[in-house]
Amino acid sequence: MSLLRCEAVAKSFGGLQALAGVQFEVGAGEIVGLIGPNGAGKSTLVNTITGVHRPEHGSITFDGHEVTRLAPERITRLGVARTFQIPQPFHTLSVLENVMVGVAFGARGASLERAAREAAELLEFVGLADKAHHEPQALTIIELRRLELARALGSGARLLLLDEIHAGLTPKELEEARELLQRLRARGVTILMVEHLMQIIMAVCERIVVLEFGRKIAEGTPAEVAADPEVIRAYLGTRRAGGARAAGA
Amino acid sequence: MSRAAAARVRRRRTLPVALAMLVAGGVVAALVREQFVLQVLTYVFIFAIYAQSWNIAAHSGQFSLGHATFLGLGAYASVLLAGRLGLPAAVAMFVGPLLPALAGLAIARLCLRLREWYFGMVTFGFTAIVQVLVVEPFGGLTNRWDGLDAAPLWAGGRAIETIAILNYLTALALMVGSYLLAARLMNSKSGLALAAIHDNEVVAAVSGVNVRTHRLMAMTLSGYVAGVAGALNSHTLTRHISPGIFGIEDSIWPLLYTIAGGLRIPEGPILGTLVVRVFWEWALRALGGFESLVVIGLALAVIVTTFPQGLYVLAARAAGWAGPRLARRAR
Known part of the structure; x- marks a missing residue:
């Protein structure tokens, strides 16, 4: 059963479409990674789920409760918590x-x-x-x-949103952080983590959601996502696009 | 570990401090016969209540630059209730301030999205608006710029000296009451929410704090307490009320006294008002005229630059009983 469900969530800031219809679910007890290039909308999504931003479209449900337009403190009291980048x-x-x-x-x-x-x-x-x-x-x-x-x-919190808590750690600190994550999981907390560090994502997440320009471009196990051509394109660019940039520079 | 931690955060004791203030104030009343000294101290008590009201709002991060709105509305409402409806001043003094409490609620509601200087600007503007309202649309009721005479709190054929002592003792008791109110609030669960809001509203909200109700509550309470100070002032010391009360000066006093004594500490406004005011009166008498103002200005500059956390933290450090908690607060 899904604990968190986002359906067609859209949020824009002026002319910038930060989230353009994002759809995904997080099951109870899962550890899900949320990745994507800079500006993909990861932090906006966390802000929208926690009620800091209100989406223009779509709906967000947590544990069967519609939380799309609830005040942040109400969402927290239902059992959603977050850390800040x-x-x-x-x-x-x-x-x-x-x-x-x-x-x-x-x-x-x-x-x-x-x-x-x-x-x-x-x-x-x-x-x-x-x-x-x-x-x-x-x-x-x-x-x-x-x-x-x-x-x-x-x-x-029954659902914990972790916004890049591993950035800038030394290998030893990363090891400690990973151990902490395992203990968190043992407490039965469901985790949605935004992260740039692939080694952590690959090691601890059961499922990964990939965003680019406010859209979900891939979803699956770490291995599936790593092999997904769309994901490779988003992160590395296609050969032609890369060549064009090089020529332009 | 957990038990020690629980003990550390348990309420600081406020009742002994309150009793000590009552006893010290009583002793002074018994020893001092000089009218002028009693009057200065009565002023200190009343303005310590007023400064405390500002301190309560400041504890939630709402730094008002227009607190005279509440001081003045409380005074006007109480004087009118006593004058027009014949309510005893002792009752009017506590009913009248419901008006500034309501004003505090309204202003807080309008300023919910504002913080720091922007909040200060709007509250400052409201004082000017309220002054115009009092003089113009309600001029018939308030006697415009000439103002109104206020019924005395203590009267009925008593000697002037007796009235002075009674005024002094009433102000002392109410100051101690406002101290207990502020101290209890700051050490309570709501006080923790207010402090969290002061530090960061977004993080407070995602931690489960209802920012809106707490901000409204703090300003409503602050408006009420400021109103009581205003009413007390006009029924005892000034015995008159005029629109001049909505001036800039009366909005600056609580900031000055509270910051000098210790911001967001319940003892701060009391110590600050006492020290600054007594020093001020001494300087006026000893140095006279504008020389005294230069000295006062310099003294305040020295206090704020040398002890930015206020005189209370300084005194507490010297006595060796300041926890890091107090030093943190006073920022």
Whole structure:
């Protein structure tokens, strides 16, 4: 049964058609990768699913609920959470309080005391327990991504949208991140991840959706997608197009 | 770990602070006989309430540059309720501020998409609009630029000295009340939401916070508290109300006092109002005229550049009981 379903979702900014009828599903328990060249509409899609942007057309359903025109906080409370490509912590709150916001106001709507307890456990889960009372400013970029993850998990997410949480990591950090993803999966969280790093996508995703210019151009297992001529064209260009660019330059 | 963390975020104790303020204020009232000093302190208490109201809005990231709207509307509504309907001033003082509460709600609703300077600009504009409304369409009711006399809060054949003490004690009690209100709010679950909204509205929303209701709630409450300060001021100190209250100065005071004392800290507005105002009065008397203004200006510049987190964090650091939490807040 599909947990998330997007049907003909369209969103434009002025004259720019960022999403032109995107259609796909994410099943409960799946880890799905969302890839595509720069400007393909990946982040716009994440913003549209989470209610930050409202689509002009199409419909988005989560767990049987129509969420297309719901306010972001309502969607979060249903069990959809996200991280941001550029970590955006609450800078005047402590690391612990950052996570508490998610626990207190997300799907679980916990009291402050319970939120503090659960937030501390989540910090332990993502490996930030010793930083609980630091300010976010004192955190490294990797730690900030882990904080984002803890806050998102704290809101009681059943579907987690991860927007490029692996960019710029060293091989060792990537290994740790992969291990964290496996533990996330063990918690039963469904994941839709936007990612540029093919090695991560190939290794952890069961299914991949490829976007280009706001359209879905391919979908399938990592192996299928990697062999798809449309995908190869989108990423590498055709020989003729490449030649034309070279001649033009 | 988890238990320690829970203990750390549990509410800071505010009741002992409130009691200490009441006792200290009471002792001063018992010792000081000089009318002028009592009057300055009464002013401090009233404007600390007003600054606290601004602080509550600021805690949610709504930095108003037109808080005089609420101060003035509260004063007018209360004075009119007491004058025209014959309500006792002590009752009017709490009913009248429902008008600025409503105004706060309306302005917050109109400014929902605005932040920072843009929010400030619009709130600033509203003060001018409200002033014109009070003078023109409602001029018959408000006696236009001449204004209205305000019924005294404490009267009935008492000696002037007694009235001064009663005014002082009322202002003290209400200031402590507004402190408890702000402190409880900031340490509550709603306070956490307001702080999250202050930091980043989009992330707050996708974390499940209803940004809209929290912003409206903060401004409504802020409008009410500012209105009480305005009403108290006109029923005790000024005993008169005129459209001059919607001037720029009265919108600047709460910013000045709160930032000097400690932004987004419940103790901040109180300490700031006390220190700045007492220093101000001293400078006026000791130096006189424009020389005092130069010194005051310099002193404020020194406070803001040297202790950008405010006097409260400075004092707390010196006493060794400031957590990193407070220092973070005051940004």
